Amino acid sequence: MxxxxxxxxxxxxxxxxxxxxxxxxxxxxxxxxxxxxxxxxxxxxxxxxxxxxxxxxxxxxxxxxxxxxxxxxxxxxxxxxxxxxxxxxxxxxxxxxxxxxxxxxxxxxxxxxxxxxxxxxxxxxxxxxxxxxxxxxxxxxxxxxxxxxxxxxxxxxxxxxxxxxxxxxxxxxxxxxxxxxxxxxxxxxxxxxxxxxxxxxxxxxxxxxxxxxxxxxxxxxxxxxxxxxxxxxxxxxxxxxxxxxxxxxxxxxxWLTSAVKANANMARLSNELRGLEGVSFLAEPDANMVFAWMPRAVHQRLHNGGAVYYLMQGNLEGDDPNEPLLCRLVSDWSISQGQIDQFIALARG
CATH class of the missing domain: 3.40.640.10 (Type I PLP-dependent aspartate aminotransferase-like (Major domain))
Structure with a gap:
């Protein structure tokens, strides 16, 4: 992931x-x-x-x-x-x-x-x-x-x-x-x-x-x-x-088929995240990258489950599990559907 x-x-x-x-x-x-x-x-x-x-x-x-x-x-x-x-x-x-x-x-x-x-x-x-x-x-x-x-x-x-x-x-x-x-x-x-x-x-x-x-x-x-x-x-x-x-x-x-795959991977990931409570996007993910606000509890589950990505604002340590933290998620051509499935399952809890 x-x-x-x-x-x-x-x-x-x-x-x-x-x-x-x-x-x-x-x-x-x-x-x-x-x-x-x-x-x-x-x-x-x-x-x-x-x-x-x-x-x-x-x-x-x-x-x-x-x-x-x-x-x-x-x-x-x-x-x-x-x-x-x-x-x-x-x-x-x-x-x-x-x-x-x-x-x-x-x-x-x-x-x-x-x-x-x-x-x-x-x-x-x-x-x-x-x-x-x-x-x-x-x-x-x-x-x-x-x-x-x-x-x-x-x-x-x-x-x-x-x-x-x-x-x-x-x-x-x-x-x-x-x-x-x-x-x-x-x-x-x-x-x-x-x-x-x-x-x-x-x-x-x-x-x-x-x-x-x-x-x-x-x-x-x-x-x-x-x-x-x-x-x-x-x-x-x-x-x-x-x-x-x-x-x-x-x-x-x-060069184009790889980009299409990367974009499609992000479209699937962001569409799945979009419906989760407390998740919002800084901007619409038009290509293969999204900046997303997600509750601290979601980030903690993801990191504990082995997901690797950057937190751009906030930190995992804190008392409020619902506090939104900003992260960056980027997909490439090689990300498997299984990795996306696993990420979404952890985000859903």
Whole structure:
């Protein structure tokens, strides 16, 4: 019953098989292997973007941070949600890799920025001449941090505000496939067709050992990214082990079928929890993650029964069994129906 994170799940067997095949013989290093070229072509086809530049890295933090460094000068600021992953969970890596660009936090409705708040935040910066930070990129997370998925209209509204100020837009797509599975649209429709300039295309949370792709729809940024990736110590020598994972991920739609499974697992779990007394959700679980308030007594039964997940607010120790405590539950493609059944049985008591 492991619902702590989709980072913690196993590598998909098809990906392991691809790594074993890649381990045979020799291949050119530093991304010059044939597999990297095939992956770049596959991603361009998926995104319907023949001129896009595609770069592979091992971590999502590096993907977000180096991409934003290419989109934001050190004297500029990145606009993001007040609960954005790049703010709360990346240890100031965006500031580090950009050489000091700050983050401007935009108020959000649970986990989504609102267009009016984004406009106000952008308008408030860049107004103090040489004394203040200049306006830089806007970063949007999809799936958002509390489990919501931006609709295409919501994304379009945010991008339109950004373009009013002629600023670039970055999409943190650590759970890109989960969002796409929810919306049922194409990768192009969720990105460059809306005006998004760069995407961190995640794979590690969806069955890969560790690989992410950064996609620039404007190829002018490609060489700068390569230099920053090397300088930032994220250019793998044995790049074939990154490309082998990503190639297996993209082959036969594995990236989407895995996301569909993860989303379906969360839909079943959340639907079962929804009817229990004292349970409520911080936001509707649109993909594979939910933040739920549950009574302390429920959490105690779950933890005593072996369930693993994060408590985000409150603690298990206390006198009031009915006091609501906030937790985060995340499912991946590998969670079994038996684990969900066991979790629900414990929650029901």
């Amino acid at each position: 492991f619902f702590a994170s989709d980072n913690a799940g196993p590598i998909h067997p098809e990906v392991l098989e691809a790594l074993a095949r890649a381990n045979e013989g020799y291949a050119m290093p530093y991304g010059a292997d044939a597999g990297t070229q095939r992956v770049q072509a596959q991603i361009r086809e998926i995104f319907e973007a023949p001129d896009a530049m595609v770069h592979l890295l091992a971590t999502g933090t590096a993907a977000n941070s180096i991409a934003l460094a290419c989109m934001c000068a050190p004297y500029e600021t990145v606009f993001c949600s007040s609960v954005a992953h790049i703010h709360e969970d990346e240890c100031s890596a965006p500031e580090f890799y950009s050489g000091g660009a700050k983050l401007t936090l935009v108020p959000c409705d649970v986990d989504k920025m609102r267009p009016d708040d984004l406009r106000a935040s952008i308008a408030a910066e860049g107004t103090r001449g040489v004394h203040g930070p200049q306006r830089g990129a806007v970063s949007i997370t999809q799936v958002a941090e509390k489990g919501s998925v931006h609709s295409l209209d919501e994304l379009r509204a945010l991008v339109n505000v950004t373009k009013e100020f002629k600023l670039p837009v970055h999409l943190d797509g650590a759970r890109f496939a989960n969002a796409l599975a929810t919306l049922g649209c194409s990768a192009a429709e969720m990105t460059w067709k809306l005006g998004i300039d760069a995407v961190s295309f995640g794979g590690t949370k969806n069955g890969l050992m560790g690989v992410e792709a950064v996609i620039f729809f404007d190829p002018k940024k490609s060489w700068e990214f390569e230099l920053r990736r090397k300088r930032g110590a994220h250019l793998f020598s044995k790049g074939r082990y990154l490309s082998a994972q990503m190639e297996a991920y993209l082959a036969n739609g594995l």
